[in-house]
Amino acid sequence: MACQCSHPAKELSENDALVKSDDPAHPANLICELCRLFYDHGWVTGTGGGISIKKDNLIYIAPSGVQKERMLPENMFVMDHETKEYARRPEVYKPSACTPLFMSAYDLRGAGACIHTHSQAAVMCTLLYEKEFRIANIEQIKAIPKVVEAGYLGFFDTLVIPIIENTAHEEDLTDALQRAIKEYPGTTAVLVRRHGIYVWGETVWKAKVYNEAIDYLLELAVKMKGFGIPPHIGIGEEKHYVDAKIYN
Amino acid sequence: MACQCSHPAKELSENDALVKSDDPAHPANLICELCRLFYDHGWVTGTGGGISIKKDNLIYIAPSGVQKERMLPENMFVMDHETKEYARRPEVYKPSACTPLFMSAYDLRGAGACIHTHSQAAVMCTLLYEKEFRIANIEQIKAIPKVVEAGYLGFFDTLVIPIIENTAHEEDLTDALQRAIKEYPGTTAVLVRRHGIYVWGETVWKAKVYNEAIDYLLELAVKMKGFGIPPHIGIGEEKHYVDAKIYN
């Protein structure tokens, strides 16, 4: 999985001061800690998925094709947000193909972090919904921000997450992702058909909380559909959908 | 997620003696330990859910909107049960919207602890049952107290848990919760439609055990319904419900 491409001088790649810190809240440490957690969630097994955190003007990105639960701070790429140049580029790794997608969240939304997972609940929902994931009247929806204004969605609101079509190369998703971000100004996530989900937030912790809450809702939606209940119906309408022999 | 509201003087909020202890059984320590466990159960992901423990006249409550698995003792709110005044109120957090609901368990039932989760099994059961969750003739029912008298339910008993409708704001659940507590004097839990469950007990350990046993039964009920078996039927009646091609 070591990269075969030509790479910048050793000096740049060895810029370890950017990723070495005793502070567990340093982005390079946090990325490693969170990826171990996401691995346990089943979101990033088999090197799938990724995560990026922005701090000041620097963007930290996990490399491509590595085992997410075994990463070390020194594996991280660091990019200058303004110049889009790498401030640190480890010699033996390839930059993540997710990089332009993460950048879209930083550039178009002013995000502080962006998470990409291959969650099976996300993939299943892209097979069970056509253009948009929709769920309504579930308490956990209240953890999702309105984005277009301050505050969070309410219990009676419908959470809508756009689904874009996958492409052969991850970086080619960028156009569709940016279009979805613009067409859905209130979304903090985009689903990718038969692939997974991108979730971002103002800070790494908000991105994580949004991702956990959304994944909870995706998983619940799959279970509801398993019982014949469309997840966007009104409260009390379940009785018209669930098999009468087992309802109540 | 820091609160925007005006808050009491720093002196009150810094009353750290109430939450700093080397004793792992201290409520402030226990709340943190149990929330990490509940996170692993999938009960409190995405900041959902909460927990409160009463010790002597003091009630310890986890704050609103924080990641439950990453809490520290110094995050805790402490309320005087008699005066209903905060004895400790951390500046940067909002009190939990569950507070009046926890208080209902303390005031109406003399509980020693109250747990609130967003368990998916609980939410699914509120979609598959109308007014009450009912399950009968399962050994795990024997872990649930009779409440109205000493002792526990028996194997042949039917466990009944009332379901109340959710509201836009969690604190507005209080009236319905208190009504359910009064109408079901034998219940140690109340389900909230499309939201989750509240479980309380005489001590924190009893509340935890009741919650684990109830969640086991909620999860089992969902599986039984998946096979067409109503969870409250008599022993041996399964054969009339399960598809004959796979029964036995």
Place this chain on the structure above:
Amino acid sequence: MACQCSHPAKELSENDALVKSDDPAHPANLICELCRLFYDHGWVTGTGGGISIKKDNLIYIAPSGVQKERMLPENMFVMDHETKEYARRPEVYKPSACTPLFMSAYDLRGAGACIHTHSQAAVMCTLLYEKEFRIANIEQIKAIPKVVEAGYLGFFDTLVIPIIENTAHEEDLTDALQRAIKEYPGTTAVLVRRHGIYVWGETVWKAKVYNEAIDYLLELAVKMKGFGIPPHIGIGEEKHYVDAKIYN
């Protein structure tokens, strides 16, 4: 959960030498370690289930109604197998109601350990099978001993585990369990309808391995039935049972 009954003199109950050991393989330590593992398997949540290990003439038994994942060696009961008298009896706990059932495995089968779980896969199988659990032609069956002769079942064998009816009080299961043990001389486990399973073995490690392998098969059987496949059919017959639209 402390016992209300009269209890033997403090001297007996404080016989700590029987349960205090630095050796992780000491039965009192092993019971605690394995119950934490079984808790993570979801087999003993909410104080359900139990375990007993025999060493020389002494039988170690976890107490009744305690949280299985939080037990300490000093919580253990110790019984002399010959005299059936307690060699150690902790004051604050009640002996496990499973005791006569564990004794059946020791007396009738010369077991070295016996495990009781409330595994949901076990309970589901008692709802989907009438008199006996049966599964055939699965590799994991090879982990199950023949019992009536040396060696293990083969891949082409059918594993049969009897199901007995549950009773109001766990100790009243003893007669039915002993009958099943005698009627099924080749079984190393007995399922209890709507309750769980008892598994025993020559040593604690064999009992654990048998239990893991059996639970794997119970769980697999539930999944097979979910797809309409009876778990005891011949190899290749699946195609006659699985919906043609999704087979292959």
Place this chain on the structure above:
Amino acid sequence: MACQCSHPAKELSENDALVKSDDPAHPANLICELCRLFYDHGWVTGTGGGISIKKDNLIYIAPSGVQKERMLPENMFVMDHETKEYARRPEVYKPSACTPLFMSAYDLRGAGACIHTHSQAAVMCTLLYEKEFRIANIEQIKAIPKVVEAGYLGFFDTLVIPIIENTAHEEDLTDALQRAIKEYPGTTAVLVRRHGIYVWGETVWKAKVYNEAIDYLLELAVKMKGFGIPPHIGIGEEKHYVDAKIYN
């Protein structure tokens, strides 16, 4: 589980220098670490499954019939690849019945490691597919190597894994496994009906990543079939298979 067969001289079996190392990346240490991980995945419970790593000319193999999550480096067998003689053979264990199967991956494919699991997703797929497992148009497929040429499968490719029939004795699988390896030159895995899966790779880490990615796809395929979606269909065809009442 101790072996009853005659065994080589103690000197050979005590060749501890081959398995004692402070380096966590030493094969004897890695096998133990990975088997604990695979146990948590549910792949090797009840002593099922196994793993082998090749380093230089030496092949390290976990013994037969041991608890995979409790192994120690000194339990390992070590075989000289050239001579096929054991360089180390622990007295109390039997060599793994998987040995000739692991050797097939080393001999026919030049593998660096081979993993065998009893994953339930793998077993379920062998019940839901006839001759080959097939899945297409899922991002995670991109983690699987083409084998016959450099590089990995693409998103639009169909992953095909052959299924061979199980035999009474694991070593008798060798012929069928070798035939499948030759008939499917592009595969890095072989499924065994009602048994599990063999996955190999150029290094232990690649074998692990391939196994995780394949297991993710097996699990996803089972979920898709649960909703009536054949896993190999074209993108967008789901709508023709999913129940119209719940699609979208």
